[in-house]
Amino acid sequence: MKNLAIVVAGGSGTRMGAAVPKQFLPLCGKPVLMHTVEAFASVPGMRVVVVLPESQIGTWEALCRQHGFCAPAEVVAGGASRHQSVRNGLAMWSGEELIGVHDGVRPLVSATFIESVYADASRFGTSIPVLPSVESVRLVGLDGASRSVDRSSVMMVQTPQVFRSSILLDAYRQPESPLFTDDASVVEANGGEIHLSEGLRGNIKLTTPADMLMAEALMRKA
Amino acid sequence: MKNLAIVVAGGSGTRMGAAVPKQFLPLCGKPVLMHTVEAFASVPGMRVVVVLPESQIGTWEALCRQHGFCAPAEVVAGGASRHQSVRNGLAMWSGEELIGVHDGVRPLVSATFIESVYADASRFGTSIPVLPSVESVRLVGLDGASRSVDRSSVMMVQTPQVFRSSILLDAYRQPESPLFTDDASVVEANGGEIHLSEGLRGNIKLTTPADMLMAEALMRKA
Numbered sequence: 001m002k003n004l005a006i007v008v009a010g011g012s013g014t015r016m017g018a019a020v021p022k023q024f025l026p027l028c029g030k031p032v033l034m035h036t037v038e039a040f041a042s043v044p045g046m047r048v049v050v051v052l053p054e055s056q057i058g059t060w061e062a063l064c065r066q067h068g069f070c071a072p073a074e075v076v077a078g079g080a081s082r083h084q085s086v087r088n089g090l091a092m093w094s095g096e097e098l099i100g101v102h103d104g105v106r107p108l109v110s111a112t113f114i115e116s117v118y119a120d121a122s123r124f125g126t127s128i129p130v131l132p133s134v135e136s137v138r139l140v141g142l143d144g145a146s147r148s149v150d151r152s153s154v155m156m157v158q159t160p161q162v163f164r165s166s167i168l169l170d171a172y173r174q175p176e177s178p179l180f181t182d183d184a185s186v187v188e189a190n191g192g193e194i195h196l197s198e199g200l201r202g203n204i205k206l207t208t209p210a211d212m213l214m215a216e217a218l219m220r221k222a
Numbered sequence: 223m224k225n226l227a228i229v230v231a232g233g234s235g236t237r238m239g240a241a242v243p244k245q246f247l248p249l250c251g252k253p254v255l256m257h258t259v260e261a262f263a264s265v266p267g268m269r270v271v272v273v274l275p276e277s278q279i280g281t282w283e284a285l286c287r288q289h290g291f292c293a294p295a296e297v298v299a300g301g302a303s304r305h306q307s308v309r310n311g312l313a314m315w316s317g318e319e320l321i322g323v324h325d326g327v328r329p330l331v332s333a334t335f336i337e338s339v340y341a342d343a344s345r346f347g348t349s350i351p352v353l354p355s356v357e358s359v360r361l362v363g364l365d366g367a368s369r370s371v372d373r374s375s376v377m378m379v380q381t382p383q384v385f386r387s388s389i390l391l392d393a394y395r396q397p398e399s400p401l402f403t404d405d406a407s408v409v410e411a412n413g414g415e416i417h418l419s420e421g422l423r424g425n426i427k428l429t430t431p432a433d434m435l436m437a438e439a440l441m442r443k444a
Contacts, residue, residue, distance in 0.1 A: 130360060130368075134429045136379035136404040137359070138352060138418070139371065146352075146377065146418055148407040149361065155368065157358035182358040185370040196360070196368055202432050207356045210424050213443060214436030221435060 003118055004096040005040040005160065006089035007050045009033050009104025010078050021056060022206055023104045024063060028219045031063050032206060034071070035107030035219075041071035042111045043118075048073040049092045050104070051085045083176045086183065090172055098122060099168045100160035101183045105206040108218055113200045114160060121162035124195035128162075128184045130155035131199035157182060158199040167192055225340055226318040227262040227382065228311035229272045231255050231326025232300050243278060244428055245326045246285060250441045253285050254428060256293070257329030257441075263293035264333045265340075270295040271314045272326070273307045305398045308405065312394055320344060321390045322382035323405045327428040330440055335422045336382060343384035346417035350384075350406045352377035353421035379404060380421040389414055 009023040023033040033050070040048045052060055054077040063069070076092060078085035086101055093099065098121050102109065113129075120127035133154040138146040161183045163171075168183065171190035180186045184194050202218050204211060231245035245255040255272070262270045274282055276299040285291070298314060300307035308323055315321065320343050324331065335351075342349035355376040360368040383405040385393075390405065393412035402408045406416050424440050426433060 128360070133359075133378070134427055136407070137355075138350070138377045138379055138406070138416075140375050140377055140418075146416060148379075148401075148403060148410055150401060151403040153362050155360045155362055156355070157360055157370075179370075179372060181370060181373040184360070185358070188370060194360075194368060196362075201430055205356055208423055210436070210440055213439035214432070217435035217439040218432055 002045050002047060002096045003098040003100070004093060004165070005046055005048050005114075006086060006092075006099065006101045007033070007036055007040065007048060007073070007104050008078070008082060008085050008089065008101060009050060009052050010082060010085050023052075024056075024059065025206075025212060027107060027212065027215055030067060032107045033060070033104050034063075034067065034069055036102065036104050036109065037073045038071050039107070039109050039111055040102065040114060041073060043114050046114075047096060049089050050075050051078045051089045053078050081176065083180055083186070087172055090169060093165060093169065096165060098162055099165050100162035101168075102160040103205055106159055106203055107206070108202045108204060108215060109160070110200065113203065117160055117162050117197055120195060120197045121164065125164045125167055126162070126184070126187060126192060126195045127197045128194055129158040129160070129197045129199035129203070131158065131201065132156070155196065156199070157184065158203050158205075163187060224267050224269060224318045225320040225322070226315060226387070227268055227270050227336075228308060228314075228321065228323045229255070229258055229262065229270060229295070229326050230300070230304060230307050230311065230323060231272060231274050232304055232307050246278075246281060247428075247434060249329060249434065249437055252289060254329045255282070255326050256285075256289065256291055258324065258326050258331065259295045260293050261329070261331045261333055262324065262336060263295060265336050268336075269318060271311050272297050273300045273311045275300050303398065305402055305408070309394055312391060315387060315391065318387060320384055321387050322384035323390075324382040325427055328381055328425055329428070330424045330426060330437060331382070332422065335425065339382055339384050339419055342417060342419045343386065347386045347389055348384070348406070348409060348414060348417045349419045350416055351380040351382070351419045351421035351425070353380065353423065354378070377418065378421070379406065380425050380427075385409060
């Protein structure tokens, strides 16, 4: 059994306030994206495709040489949006049973966790890792007014989001919509049912310098 | 002008997997709650009331002696729920203009940030610090089915939540409801309008051991 992982790394790093795109920032001596790719490449039967902005592919290849990085990962150029980038990754599909899409800037994902999310997708067709929110949440309407929502109903969504291949490929044939915030929402808009799995607390998305500090601290303890 | 801060520390530490309640866990050599109290006590004109489970008041007093902690904070016993605990804190009100309620386990709050949230409340009547969610969000219904929501509409709510005193005191006269997840929701249920302010990225709520690591890393850099 062969599965596919599409690791999407499209960030330009503006929120990090850094000149380097966040997927290339060093984390315990190695670019963020290498940690992410390694986690997936270490799962038996996993084929890894990395989607990067075309302008960053040269940098990535240079970093790989510099670090002697040899985890097997194919690279494809991304598109103008995350949606287009995932689509470019999907074009690499060659019959794998399951396809997972993962944020390149979630390097703390573990092989064990990846395997469990894929196992759920194999069983249920889809597998979306979530964790309950620890903070209260408000929803803001188009008029700017906000309302509180029952916190117990709020789930924070992580990646990898994993799908039986036919489900995801079919969903991505839809035209792009601003309502697509992640792959689950694309599948959902196509009439697919979403199965929720348990997320991994440390599997954070690195968006700010504070997140980098936390990631370093977590990696050192792991 | 005198303002009141009610710092609520009711946790038992079960999610931390620690025997010690999380508000007493050491952070850079000092219990979490002392960092929190210090931030508020350093704001000019701020009166600080700490609400603790009755069973923990002795431990807190012993910790204060042990650390030579002398930031001025009155202590009152909490109730059976967070709502009851806030109510017990509100009973200490003695005419202050504004009342803020803060999670005891958000020790990374800064004096500058506290002042800005209180300033907004003075102007708008209420001030609730929020930050946009960096993760996708799903809402789970009573039937267990979930749906994605437009991420740009989702705001993660922090503390302190600050109110003109009459607004908060009046709202807390309502009977407790399971829909009250924070003080903003109590005021809202009473017909109050909620003004959103900009949250502080590092002002995290410490709920897991990973959060403790992040907090230590952030404090060392600060």
